[in-house]
Structures are given as C-alpha cells and as structure tokens.
Amino acid sequence: MIQLAKRVIRQTVNDKRSVMLILVAPLLILTLVYLLLGDSDYVATVGIEREAVPAPVITALEQQELTLVDLTASQVEQADDYLQQHQDVDAVLRFPENAGMAITLYEPSKKGATAMAEIQDAMADVNPSADTEVSYVYGTPDQSTFDSLGYVFLALFSFFFVFIISAMALVRERSRGTLERLMMTPIRRGEVIAGYTAGYGVFAIVQAILIVLYAIYVLQLSNAGNIGWVLLTMVLLAVTAVSFGATISIFAGTELQVVQLIPFTIIPQVFFSGLIPLDLVPYHLGNLSYIMPIYYGAAAIKGVMVYGDGFAEIWGHLAGLTAYALVLYLINTLALKKFRKL
Template sequence: MNHLAKRVIRQTLNDKRSVMMILIAPLLLLTLIYLLLGDTDYVPVIVIEEATPQNLVTALNKQDIELIQEKQTITSPKTYLTDNEHVDAVFLYSDNGFDMTLREPSTKSSTAAKEIQAALSSINPASKMETSYVHGSTDQSTFDSLGYVFLSLFSFFMVFVISAMAFVKERSEGTLERLLMTPIKRSEVILGYTMGYSVFAIAQAILIVLYTVYILQMSSNGNIFLVLLVLLLLATTAVLFGATISVFASSALQVVQLIPFTIIPQVFFSGLISLDLIPYHLGNLSYIMPIFYGASAIKEIMVYGNGFDAIWGYLSGLLLYILVLYTINVRALKKFRNA
C-alpha cells in the first residue's frame, strides 16, 4: 500500500500539468473570480425630468449615480432608453406616483434600481414605484434572462471537448500520421475534420434551439434561423479551438487539464456578468473570447429582436477566429509532415 501511494505521488509530481491543475489552477481561477465579482466602480446613469421635486433630486444626488435632468418631457421612457444606450434608467414622477423604466433585467439594471430605491426610501419609505423594462418583464424568469448565455456555452463546450478528445485519439493511435503519409494536403486534413464535425454541429444547433424555444418555452424575439447560423459558426470555432488545444496535449487527461485555463475563464465573459461592471477594465478581455461573440449575437437576436444588421460585427469576429485557428492548425501539422 505504501509503495503504491509513493508511486502515485512520484507520477503526479513528474506530470507538471497535474501539479498545476491541483495547486495553481484553483488559485488562478479564484483570483479571476475575485477580480470579476469584486467591488465595481460602475456608476449607473439615471435620467429624470427637470420638473422632478427638488427634495427627490437632492436625495438622488446623494447616491452613487450620474444624474441627468432632461428639460423636455419624456413621453416614452422605453423609446428614450432605446435611443440613448448609455442611460441605465429613466425615473419619472407624476401625480399618480413614481415610474422607473430599465433597459432589461440585468446586474446593471439592479444597480440603478437599488440607488433609486435608496433615494426614494430616504424621503418616504412607504412610496410605491412601478417598474418596467424595454426588453423583458418584471415577472421574467432567470432562464429567460440568461438562457442565451447557456445556449452559446453548451454549444461551444460540448463540441470543443469532443473534437479535442478526437484529435488527441487520432494522434495517439497513429491515424493522423498515417493519413499524412498520403498525398492529402495539411489544409485538407483540417478542413475535412472541421466539415465532419460541422455536420454534428448543425444537428446540435437545430436540436437545442428547437428544444429551448418550443419545449422549455424560452422567449425569443428574433429570427430563429439567425440563431442557428450563430451557433453553427460558434460550433465550428469550437472544433478548431479543440484541435488547437490538442496540439498541446498528448492524452485525453491533458485535454481535461487544460479546460480550467481555456474554457472556464470564457464563462465569465459570456454575458453572465455585465462587462461594464467588471473592474480594472477587465471586461475588455471579452474581445479575445470566442464565446463572447456568439453569446452577444444570440442576445441581440433573442432578447432585443434585432436582425443581421445588429450581429454582423459579432459574426465577423467568429469568422476571424475560425480563419486564425484554421491557419494555426494547418501550420501545427508541419511537425507531423512537411508538405
């Protein structure tokens, strides 16, 4: 028993990836979570009308907000928020009471609502306030609010794991080396693998979209075919991403060991946390995360009901990622055959 325990310890110490997985990875992930979920310096922007009672204006100015007073009457708060993307909330006073309009159920909206509620409570704790959203509703479930994130996460993660494991298996069994002994080009090898897994990516995209929308009744305000297009590009990116990761892994275990460093950080930049709320400008890291482009495009379609003109930038980001990863994989095959 003691000899077995010593052998396991020696084998683990000789595997640097395992040591990092056990000792270093938790520290790095906890540090990332601390930075992302720690105190934020985000200041919500709240708009009121100039006719708002002065005591309420004074109370609002005491809160940690950026207050804007509009001279003109705001007849449609939802239209105002749509036209002014930097504004988080419109807070109006009338003889009938108080009305607060927010963009959507999110952390940013919650921050703005909390500051408004604190100001209102300091004047009259019994005051009632009606709340409405431009996108979504007050009785909307968390699944409806964040379902688009999980669509992109599951689509990317599942395909990534399968493709990375498959590429490692092809190498470990010598299939890839034998394939490269034929006249086939390296570019054709990568393209063939990508096309093969894309068939399953299409099937997966159709299945999860139809299931979430028609079975789980997740609300969608846009074109379902655009969602399928985004998921297909995201899954294709995942195939190539998995192939790239497999270059640095010699076994399925090592692929698993790389997940905390390659996949888990992307979860935090997928839309679960509002990027504006992430301190130290870490939200800018989202632009190097493929899941960010997929999740943002799906949100534009399913939550905002926008069309191709609103998502073409995100689609371009995914296409650029596909091109870069494809080039990396083709060049990586040089170590198996120079041709």
C-alpha cells in the first residue's frame, strides 16, 4: 500500500497540470470570486423632481450614499422612457398625491437593489409607514430567479457541453493516430479544422435549438423578443465553443488534461457571463469580459429575451462571436503546422 501511495504521489508531482489543478487553480478561482463578489463601493444614482419632493425627504436622501439627479416633471412621469435612455440612473423616485412613494427601476439587479435600499433607509427616518410602490421597466418584482438569469444558463450550458465534447474528441483523434493519418492525405490543414468544426457544429446546432425550445416552451422562460435571434446567437455560440475546444485540445494530450484545463478556461467565463453586473466589478476587471466568448453570447441572448432587442441592437455581440470563431479557426490551423508538426 505504501509503495502504491508513493507511486501515485510521484506521478502527480511529475504532472504539472495536476499540480496546478490541485494547488494553484483553487487559489486563482477563490481570488477571482473575492474580487467579483466582495463588498462594492458602488454609489447608486436616483433621479428626483426636487420641487415635488418634501424637504425632509431631500435632506434624508442627501445623507445616504446616493447621487441625486434633478429631473423635470415630465421625465419623472415618463420614468420608463427616461431610464431606457439614461441607464446610468438606477432609479426614479416620485411621490404621487395620496399614494405614498413610487420607485421605478430599470430591471431587477444588484444596482437597483442598492438604490432601493438607500431610499428605504432614508424614508425610515422620515416616514417609516409610507407605502412603497416598486415597478420595473423590464421584469417584475415577483419574477423568479430563473426568469432573471435563465438567459445566462442558456449560454453557459450550450458553450460548456459542446466545448467538452469537441475538445475531448479531438484529443482522442490525435492520440489514436487518426489525425496523423488524415494529415498524410492531400487534405489541407484549414480543411481539417473546417471539417471538424462543421461535423461537431451540426450536433452543436441541434443542441442549441433543443435547449432554447425546451427552456421557452416547456420551462416557460420569459422571452420578450424574436426567438429566431436567440437561436442564431446560440448557434454562433455553439460553433465558437467547437473552435474553442479545438484550441484547448492543442495544450492537452489526454481527455484528463482537458478536464484539468477547465478551471482556467471555462470557470472564469462563468463570472463574466452576466451573473454579476460587470459595472460593479472593482479594478475595471469587468473589461475582461470582452475577451470571453460567453459574454457576447449571453449579452445578445439577454438583449433579445429580456429587452426585446432585434438585430440592430445585438449585431455587435454577434459580430464579436463571429470574429472570435474566425480567430480561433486561424489559431487552430496554424497549430496543426507549428505545434503538432503533422
């Protein structure tokens, strides 16, 4: 038994990926979670019409960690339109006659919750019994967490499972010598990558369609836009996942090593997929989302399903996914020549 344990220890120590997975990966992921989920110094912005708000309320609001923006009467009355055009404002506060207090928020989010908490703290010092009416431009106060974040999981599940299948399959092809024999034929390297991408892309497309239809029509995930744009985004995301898996397989010699690379390649993307408001992330780490394909897919899906956006609003995210897939295609093509020397 002792000899077997020693052999396992020696094998693990000699495997740099295993050492990184055991010792380094947890520290990196934990640090990322700390930075993303730690206390935020975000100061919410609230729009009010000063002339229509009682002076004691103004004083109480100014004592909170809030930035007050002066609005006109028409802007307050058309709070939905104003918040759509000024997303830097988190809430609009008004006091209807004989109706207590009304708070309009853009959508259920941590930013909106911060603004509402500060407003309620201020009102607790002035009129604790005041009735509060809360409304959202997008979403409802009683919507489920699944309705709020379902679009994120559509992107995550589609990307993750396709990535795993394609990366492991390509590693298996190389370890069995299939890829080497294929490269001995007149076929070009670019055609090899395109063929694998198209082959696994077919299953990725079927999976994407199945996930979207099941989530919307069976699980009743709310959708405010055209389902066709959601399907197109999912297909592009799935094709990108195939290319991403092929790129990762370059650095893996076995299926186990593909799994070992997940903490460094997939888990960080989860945090930048929309689960956490990126503008609340400290040290400008939210900008890292622009190098992660899941961000583009999740942002486009959210635009369609939550805001009802069309192509004019999401084309930038679709272009980002397309560019990502093309760059990965070029990397994979060059890798066959330079890294594997086939």
